[in-house]
Every structure is written in structure tokens, then in C-alpha cells.
Amino acid sequence: MVTTTENNKRIARNTLLLYFRMLFLMIISLYTSRIVLNALGVEDFGIYNVAGGVVAMFSILSGSLSAAISRFITYELGKNNILKLKVIFSSAITIQIGLGIVIVFFAETIGIWFLNTQMNIPIERMVAANWVLQFSIITFIINLISVPYNAVIIAHEKMSAFAYISIFEAIGKLLIAYLITISPIDKLIFYAILMCVVAIAIRLLYGYYCKRHFDECRFHFIWNKQIFQQIFSFAGWNFIGASSAVLRDHGGNIIINLFCGPTVNAARGIAFQVNNAIQGFVSNFMTALNPQITKSYAVKNYTYMMTLIFQGARLSFYMLLLLSLPIIINTHYLLTLWLNTVPEHTVLFVRLVLIFAMSESISGPLITAMLATGNIRNYQIIVGGLQMLNLPISYILLSLGAIPETVLIVAVLISQCCLMARLYMLKKMIKLKIKDYLKKVYFNIITVSIIAIILPICMQERLAENFINFLLSSLICMLCTYLSIYYIGCSYEERKFIYNKFLILKSKITHK
Template identity: 65%
Template sequence: MVDRRLDNQRIAKNTALLSFRMLCMTLIALYTSRVVLTSLGIENYGIYNVVGGGVMMFSIISGALTASINRFITFELGRGDMIKLKMVFSTSIMIQLLLGFIIVLLAESIGVWFLNEKMVIPQDRLNAANWVLQFSIITFVINLISVPYNAVIIAHERMSAFAYISIIEAVGKLMIAYFIMISPMDKLIFYAITICLLSFVIRIIYGFYCKKNFEECSCHFIWNKEILKNMFSFASWNMIGASSAIFRDQGGNIVINLFCGPAVNAARAIAFQVNNAIQGFVQSFMTALNPQITKSYASGDTGYMISLLYKGARFSFYILLFISLPIIVNTEFILSIWLGQVPDHTVLFIQLVLMFALSECISMPLITAMYATGNVRNYQIVVGGLQMMNLPISYIALHMGAIPESVVIVAIIISQICLITRLIMLNKTIHLNLFQFVSHVYLNILVVSLVASALPLYIMIVVEKITVNSFIFLLLLCIITSAFSILYLGCNTKERKFIYERVSNILLHRHG
């Protein structure tokens, strides 16, 4: 019998490290967002996000290969085959370089044409928007080449390095926010240039760390047909899923621009920035958990893998609920303090985007499990096909006069349909028990959510205007109701004991 206590402790330690990373990054991001929005103005901020988002459309290609690289590096490490691991890493670098070249060609042709001919950009800002496009392309390619190095760090579960380098990146963005205020040149162009330079510096740091600590991170020209075939086979089917997510997020952003203009793009961008900051804590947990899911499948321990799926789905939801509920209840007040100048539609966008994140986080470990098996063809055709419906349905809704936030409402409904589909497919692939998942996970988080949110939402509706005192009261109430429902309705006795021990250790360590 394999003792999994060390694995569980490693997951807890890595989650703590990555959560510390996210806390630092979130605090910095909250400040830099306000400074950047104030310095650029609502219109320029919206232009940067919609143009940069247009470049992200090319993640349709890169996202599929990124998932393939992450899966194959972690899988070979789980098997302990160092020779194969070195070959996979070198092949990944070659693939990313070729892919970067292809994306530059596509962005310089299709991207430039679409920006200048189709997008709604004020004429006096079109030149700046073109500069943003060029530097966004360079930034995208730099981040593309970093993927294999990031995958190696995560596969080895060296989350301390991942956390510290990410904090350096966040501090870099803080410095950029300051320099925007004093820059004599066009602020939008300056912002795009400095973000690009920061990406280059972070890329160098990742490369140096990996080459120093991991022997597989030595790139050689390798043309292994078997590895290429397997990776491209995985990636080609995964491209459907990658494209569906990009069409949903960035396609939705462009549709909003076509019907509503850059000011609403700014509102949506703020909402997704809040979401990224909050959801980062869940991603920290999943980043710590994902290698264990893949490695347990690679070693043939599917029982442990399934137990991780149950815990991963529940605890990722709990983490996000605990952090997001106070924001959902106090959105308008928080925005008035944080930004001062709040674009229209921002409040409802944030509330709906956080609800979408709660829906999606349940599926995160299920997606990792499906990727671990390598059998992604049918999964991507069905689930990717469902997610593809986000864009046409959103377009039709806005064309018929629906509010801009309807794009997120459509995404929430389709997210739940995709969750059901994933469960059915995993039942066939790894014999995941549907009844147990529904009873132990889905109904569990539903009860926890209702108990945690009922009283705070009722008070939010009754109180006409949130003041400082009522904000503090609602904040404390959300924390108390969330903690109570998660601990006593969401966790079993063993899980509560583990949480109490970890908290006690942290408090005693600080006291000592």
C-alpha cells in the first residue's frame, strides 16, 4: 500500500506557497490596475485589452500545444523515464519556435487587417492601437517559448521558484504603473512596450533557473517521429478545446466591441482582471494538485487519482467561494474605493464573471484527469463543440438587443452543460462514479453555497446603500458564514482535523 501522506503534505505546502504568491500578486494588481486605468483613461484601457485580446485569439494554436507539452512532461516524469523526458523537452522547444514563426505571420496579416478595417477604434488612436498590436505579438511569442520551462517547474513541483519569479513579475508591473504616470511619450504605446520588455526579462529568469536545476532542460535539435506524432495527435484534438475557450473569452470581447464599443470593453476587462486575481488562488491549488493527478494515472493508481478529483473539485470551489462571496455582495462599494471612476456595466460584469468562475472551477480537476489519460479526441469534439456555441449565441443575443452582460450569462449556462458532459465521459474512461460525484461533490457545494450566501445576499438587497460600517459588517458576515458552511457542511471530520492542524502549525510557528 502506497503511503500518500507525503503527497498530500506536498500538495498542501505547494498550495500555501502559491497562495502566498497570489496574495502578493493580487495586492500589487489591485493597485496597478487603478494606476493604469487612471493613467491610460477608460478608452485607452479598453483599446489595449481588446487589441491584446485579439492577439490572444492565436492561442487557439498555442493553447493546444501548451496543454500537450504540460501533459507529456509531467507524464514522463511520473514514469521516471529521464531519456524520454529530455527528448520531450527538446521537441517542445522546437515546436514552440516553429509555432511562434507561424503566429507572427498570421498576426501580421490577418491581425493587422482586422484591426484597421473591422474593429471600432477612434481614428486618432488607431496608430497607437497598431503599436499595441505589434508589441502584443512580440510579448505573446516570448511567453510561448517560456511554456516548456514553466511546465518542467510545475512537473517537478518546485512551486517556490514558480512563486518567487511570479512575484518578481508582479513587482515589475508595479514599476511599469509608476513609469506610465511620468512617461513623456504616448502612454498606451509606452505601456505596451514595457509589458513586452518585462516578459523578456521573466523569460530569461525562467530559462536560467531551469537550466541550473533540471538536467532535462538542455535543448538539442531532436526530430523524433514517435514523440512528434503523439504530441501533435494530442494537440490537434485539444485545439478544439483551446479554440472554444478563446472564442468564448476573446471572441466575446470582440463581439462586445462591435456592438457596444471600447468603453464596455474596459468594464469587461476590469471584471476579468478581478476574476483573474481571485481565481489565481484556485489555480494555485490546482497547480499544486495537477501533477499528482497526472503522475498517479501514469503510475496506474487510478483509485488515488479519483479521490484527488473529488477533493480537487470541492476545495477549489470552497477557496473561490470564500474569496469571491464578499466581493459579489460588496461589488459596487469596493469598486468605488478601488477605482474611483467606475465604468458602466462593471458591477454586474464582475458579479457574473465570478459566478462563471465558480461554475468552471468544479471542472478543473476533471479536465486534468481527461488530459492525463491522453484520450482526448471524443472529449474535445463534444465539449469543445459545446463551448464553441458561446460565440454565436452571444452574437445573436447582442444583435437582438440584450445587455452586454448576457455574454457571461450564456457562458455560465454552457459551463454547466459541459460539466455534465465531462462527468459522463470520465465515467466511461476511468470509471468515475457519477452518483458519488453528484452526492459527494455537487450537492455538497450546492448546500455550502446556499448556507454561506443566503444571509449576506438578503442584507445586501435590503440595505439601500452600502456605507463603510455596513461594508465591514457584510465582509465579516461573509467570512463567518462561508467558514462555517465550508468547515461543518463541506468537510468531513478528517478534513476538518487536517485544516485545524495546518492553521495551528502556522499560528504556533508565527508565535514562536
């Protein structure tokens, strides 16, 4: 039987692999974003984000099923039930193909109608926007059918596959950034085509890897009524939570377009590029951690599962805080340094989206634990219902003349309400002790954050914006955050573990 120590080592190894992947992609992404923004222009960059967002809205139909497929594959692998795993995989492919056909129908009818009659897009760019919509549909369907393959890779914890294939992805994005600057046709249309081609190539690589390494990844058309009922029953209730998140993110982007236009969509798009680069580090950690939470529940190792939930929540937040604080403090200078053209509203959008990401990060392990139980009806009704409030509240406030950033302010406040609801529900579902969570996670990270931010804010008010002061400010931010995490955020056992690892590393370096 696999020991807890071996599981922890696997989590650490997979997280490290995913970190190298993310660091590589982040550098490429930030560089190419600048080139793409300058090549397309602010307006076309905003049109690409909002037209793609129309297609992303249809993930309301797919998100819940994708989560269900990932949960069932990981759960059966945790129980080492290979025969059932093969049936679930083939059933999942069949479901995704059927769903893809449904989504294409709605995207080509409702999606086209909405884009051409309701969106705030200049008339001379409508043809280009429609081309973006078409290639976004193709990309979406390819990603949809690939969900079971990616779920198998994550369930087997073979994170090296993501790291290696990312090299190809990064090269593809660099090539795109160069090609659109010399495009012989409309740059926005050409950009949409190239992004679609790269997405298809990456998905084919993942599919090839799975078929070569995992026996269960052999698709045979299966109509297993019992499996379908289990997956759809799980997905049916998960639909509430999945759709509420889609409405919050992509629906928020669309109502910003309705009230503010594509230029503000560009500002929001840039903010989310920064967020994706930073949050990717936490996503990688959770990608490595999630299978262990689900597998621990499957084998009824609840003590280890609780340890993973508490430590995972704190570490997710700490990683985001360490990376986000220098950006929040120096947002204006960084955007000026990174982009030649900084759209209005971008500074506040960046700060708010990073705060929102930190707010959401501590809920990640709780959501994984909830999905692992499979008993999600009441949870989704309450938490999903709260998240559904994002769109109507934002719409009302924008219609009353609120600033565009209000959409993210509302998201942060509702995120905290959802966290409290999750704790209440999981108390009943997995016997989670709310007092322990509040003490060891919630109040812990609040204290760490307050202490970490005091000195950087005081110093920033006295420093002029230049590269030397930016480096000084970032160093102070990271040092204050690290010391606050080490002495306040970590328990005695965790500090001792970190110190021993430091001594081992120091000894290796010295002997070399």
C-alpha cells in the same frame, strides 16, 4: 516509493508557497490597475484589452500544443523516464519555435487587417492600437517558447521558483504604473512597450532557472518523428477544447467591441482583473494538484487519483466562494473605493465573471484527469463542441439588442452543460462514478452556497454603503461561508483533520 502522505504534504507546501505569491501579486495588481486606468483613461484601457485580445485569439493555434507538451512532460516524469523526457523537452521547443513563426505570419496579416478594418476603435487611436498589437505579438511569442520551461517547473513541483520570480514581476508592474504617469510619449504605446519588456525579462528568468536546476532543460534541435506524432495527435484533438475556450473568452471580448465599443471592453477588462486576482488562488491550488493527478494515472494509482479529483473540485470551489462572496455582495462599493472612474456595466460584469469562475472551478480536476489519459478524441468532440456554442449564441443575442453582460450569462449556462458532458465522458474513460460526484461534489457545493449566502443578502439590503458596513458585511460573508463549508461541505474525517490542525497550531502559539 513516495507515499500518499508525502504527496499530500508536497501539495500543501506548494499551495502555500503559491498562495503567498498570489497574495503579493494580487495586492500589487489591484493597486497598479487603478493607476493604469486613471493614467490611460477608460477608452485607452479598453483599446489595450481588445487589441491584445486580437493576438490572444491566435492562442487557438498554440493552446492545444501547450497542453499536450505539459501533459507529456509531467507523464514521463511520473514514470521517471529521464531519457525520453529530454527528447520530449527539445522536441517541444522545436515545435513551439515553428508554431511561433506561423503565428507571427497570421498576426501580421490577418490580425492587422482585422484590427484596422473590423474593430470599433476611434480613428485617432488607430496608430496606438497598432503599436499595442505589435508588442502583444512579441510578448505572445516569448510566452509560447517558454511553455516547455514552465511545464518542467510544474512537473517537478518546484513552486518556489514561481514565488521568488514573482517578486521581480511585482516590482516591474509597480515601476510601469509610475512610469506611464510621467511618460514622454503616448501613454498607451509606452504601457504596451513596458509590459512587453517585463514579460521578456520574466521569461528569461524562468529559462535560466530551468537550465540551472533541471538536466532535461538543454535544448538540442531534434526531429523525432515518433514524438512529434504523439504530441500532434494529442494536440490535434485537444485543439477543439483549447480553441473553444479561446473563442469564448477573447472572441467574446471582440464581439462586445463590435457591438458596444471600447468603453464596454474596459468594463469587461476591469472585471477580469478582479477575477484574475481572486481565481489566482484556485489556479495556484490546481497548479500544485495537477501534477499529482497526472502522475497517479501514470503509475495506475486510480484510487488516489479519484480522491484528488473529488477533493480538488470541492476545495477549488470553496476557496473561490470564500473570496468571491464578499465581492459579489459589495461590488458597487468596492469598485467605487478602488477606482476613481467606474465604467458603466462593470458591476454586473464583475459579479457574472466570478460566478462563471466558480462554475468552471469544479471542472479543473476533471480536465486534468482527462488529459492524463491521453485518450481525448470523443471527449473533445462533445465538450469542445458545446463550448463552441458560446460565440455564435452570444453574437446572435447581441445582434438582437441584448445587454453586453449576456456574453457571460451564456458562458455560465454552457459551463454547466459542459460539466455534465464531462461527467458522462469520464465515466467511460476513468470509471468515474457520476452519482458519487454529484453527491460528494455538486450537490454539496450547491447546498453550501445557498446556506452561506442567505444571511449576507438579507443584511446587505438593510446596510448603507460605507467602510464600516463593508467590513461588517465581509466578515459576515466569510463567517457564514466558513461555517457552511465546515459543517456541511466537509466530511467527518475532514472536520476532524481541520480540528486537529487547529489544536496543533493553538498549542504552538500558546507555548511561544
